[in-house]
Amino acid sequence: QSVLTQPPSVSGAPGQRVTISCTGSRSNIGAHYGVHWYQQVPGTPPRLLIYDNTNRPSGVPDRFSASKSDTSASLAITGLQADDEADYYCQSYDNSLSATVFGPGTKVTVL
Amino acid sequence: QVQLQESGPGLVKSSETLSLTCTVSGASVNGDSWSWIRQPPGGGLEWIGYIYSRGSTNYSPSLKTRVTMRIDTSKNEFSLELRSVRATDTAVYYCVKGRGTTLGTGWFDPWGLGTLVIVSS
Numbered sequence: 001q002s003v004l005t006q007p008p009s010v011s012g013a014p015g016q017r018v019t020i021s022c023t024g025s026r027s028n029i030g031a032h033y034g035v036h037w038y039q040q041v042p043g044t045p046p047r048l049l050i051y052d053n054t055n056r057p058s059g060v061p062d063r064f065s066a067s068k069s070d071t072s073a074s075l076a077i078t079g080l081q082a083d084d085e086a087d088y089y090c091q092s093y094d095n096s097l098s099a100t101v102f103g104p105g106t107k108v109t110v111l
Numbered sequence: 112q113v114q115l116q117e118s119g120p121g122l123v124k125s126s127e128t129l130s131l132t133c134t135v136s137g138a139s140v141n142g143d144s145w146s147w148i149r150q151p152p153g154g155g156l157e158w159i160g161y162i163y164s165r166g167s168t169n170y171s172p173s174l175k176t177r178v179t180m181r182i183d184t185s186k187n188e189f190s191l192e193l194r195s196v197r198a199t200d201t202a203v204y205y206c207v208k209g210r211g212t213t214l215g216t217g218w219f220d221p222w223g224l225g226t227l228v229i230v231s232s
Binding site: 002033034036038045046047048051052057089091093097098099100101102103104105 | 146155156157158161169171172205210211215216217218219220221222223224225
């Protein structure tokens with residue numbers, strides 16, 4: 001059982017905006033460790049989407065954005081497209097475990 | 112551009128040792144941290160541990176009694192050893208490059224393609 005929680009699934013129509021939450025605690029997100037997000041299309045390795053809470057690597061469209069507040073973070077996808085269908089994972093560090101932790105993942109479905 | 116490639120047996124017998132190697136190209140393993148992450152079929156991502164080029168390591172609390180990571184700067188590669196494997200260790204194993212200013216708390220990029228290891232009885 002992960003110390004970070006995410007909704008199992010979210011869905012939206014093409015062009016819509018969806019958000020994915022990542023809820024932690026005072027020993028991880030709330031301890032000011034960075035939150036990072038990955039996109040994984042089935043059968044491929046995860047791809048870095050957001051690092052250090054809000055930063056997009058080069059090549060990631062600005063339709064993807066993220067924020068962080070207190071013990072939670074969220075990823076937003078605007079202008080939803082068919083190829084956004086994937087699993088999305090948040091990641092942070094937990095100082096009570098002294099370990100990197102991942103959320104369980106959220107499946108995004110484009111209706 | 113940094114590329115990572117996992118290699119090793121795809122089938123390991125229960126109670127034996129899983130050994131994987133990650134070959135790094137496009138960058139030196141010196142001065143950076145390198146991690147292993149696994150993903151069981153249909154499951155989520157699990158961090159296994161990291162090794163820093165100077166040899167320091169940090170392993171997942173749930174796996175630390177069975178895991179050893181090593182780094183070979185002369186070959187520009189690092190490795191994973193997981194002992195006493197069981198069926199629940201069946202997973203795709205990824206090697207990844209650690210990023211960020213504080214060791215162990217950053218993000219991972221890039222990722223290797225991953226290698227599926229099946230533990231058989």
